[in-house]
Amino acid sequence: MDQIFGPGAHEDLFGxxxxxxxxxxxxxxxxxxxxxxxxxxxxxxxxxxxxxxxxIVDHQIDDNPVHELGMTYKELDDRQLKxxxxxxxxxxxxxxxxVVTMLLARSSNNNPKAxxxxxxxxxxxxxxxxxxxxxxxxxxxxxxxxxxxx
Numbered sequence: 615m616d617q618i619f620g621p622g623a624h625e626d627l628f629g630x631x632x633x634x635x636x637x638x639x640x641x642x643x644x645x646x647x648x649x650x651x652x653x654x655x656x657x658x659x660x661x662x663x664x665x666x667x668x669x670i671v672d673h674q675i676d677d678n679p680v681h682e683l684g685m686t687y688k689e690l691d692d693r694q695l696k697x698x699x700x701x702x703x704x705x706x707x708x709x710x711x712x713v714v715t716m717l718l719a720r721s722s723n724n725n726p727k728a729x730x731x732x733x734x735x736x737x738x739x740x741x742x743x744x745x746x747x748x749x750x751x752x753x754x755x756x757x758x759x760x761x762x763x764x
Contacts, residue, residue, distance in 0.1 A: 618751055619706055626704065634703055637682040647715040648672040651708050652735050654694060664702065666695045669731045671719055
């Protein structure tokens with residue numbers, strides 16, 4: 615983790631800054647990059663509330679039910695995450711998941727949903743102060759993205 619996110623990141627591995635409690639179905643779709651968490655809007659000032667939403671990357675799951683929530687994934691799309699405390703996963707970890715999801719979506723096929731999400735997120739503040747993903751690591755991730763899907 616330190617190689618990607620910078621010194622000290624390994625301490626977050628099992629901390630609240632690196633995890634979310636969620637439905638196993640939703641977690642599985644995040645893990646398989648069918649679902650991603652992104653900022654709701656650009657932050658215009660430092661006091662703005664950091665809001666996150668779910669976005670469906672693979673429209674093939676749109677009509678699948680999320681039984682725990684009594685809705686479909688299509689209804690979950692663009693829905694704001696609700697946190698019960700001040701604990702939040704660090705933006706850098708969510709951003710990394712977003713980058714990997716977009717790389718995989720672009721390398722696997724011409725996914726119009728992924729292109730829509732990526733375009734909507736351009737210019738959106740992820741509030742990730744300081745350097746963390748080394749250019750060499752990001753380049754290696756991009757080069758490896760094709761082999762991840764095979």
